[in-house]
Amino acid sequence: MFNIILFGPPGSGKGTQSEKLIDRYGFKHLSTGDLLRSEIANKTPLGLEAKSLMDKGQLVPDEVVIGMIDSALDANPGVNGFLFDGFPRTTAQAEALDKLLSLKKSEIGVVVALQVPEEELISRMLNRAKTSGRSDDADEQVQRNRLSVYTRDTLPVADHYRTYGKVEEVVGLGSIEDIFGRLTAVIDSKKGAPA
């Protein structure tokens, strides 16, 4: 099993590239953003709690997303690898993920970190707001808040995996196809490398 974390700030294209990567490699896609939006659409108590936080650009509590990932790992035995998209977003989530995978005799193969400048991120998210229907997209102040939460809480996740030599940085600017090419080059070299 080869597991990947697609890492990057909000709006860096994690969801966009994940769709292409699962087509190419057959990974099981686990997006905590998508799982939370599905809870919101189904108006579950968890979804209602999550929506109020997401609309402000804040993170949903660690125990909630860790529980979702734990269930999703158990629900997908025998897959050839997981692609984690938007998770882990805090060091506590990263440590929990490492433990859950080690219980399954597995680990993270590579963390691919998309690099995109802040003004481009804001512009992409405001653009996405025109079609996404996402209430967390429309307000520029919310975007700025999401980016500061990312810098404070999520960037340390990259440091966590850097200590294990697992982080590969990829330029996230340019066409979707160009970025996909850069990502597959990294993944192919890591998948082929001996453990």
Ligand code: B4P
């Ligand atoms: P997510 O759903 O993870 O989404 P995201 O970070 O906003 O966006 P992503 O990087 O996937 O960008 P996309 O491909 O859409 O998070 C939403 C919220 O959920 C969080 O703020 C948080 O509240 C909560 N949450 C999720 N996971 C959590 C966790 N683990 N812990 C706690 N809370 C959690 O791309 C963005 C736009 O750019 C799109 O419109 C796309 O078309 C465009 N785009 C993509 N590539 C482009 C390119 N190369 N050039 C130009 N535009 C491009």
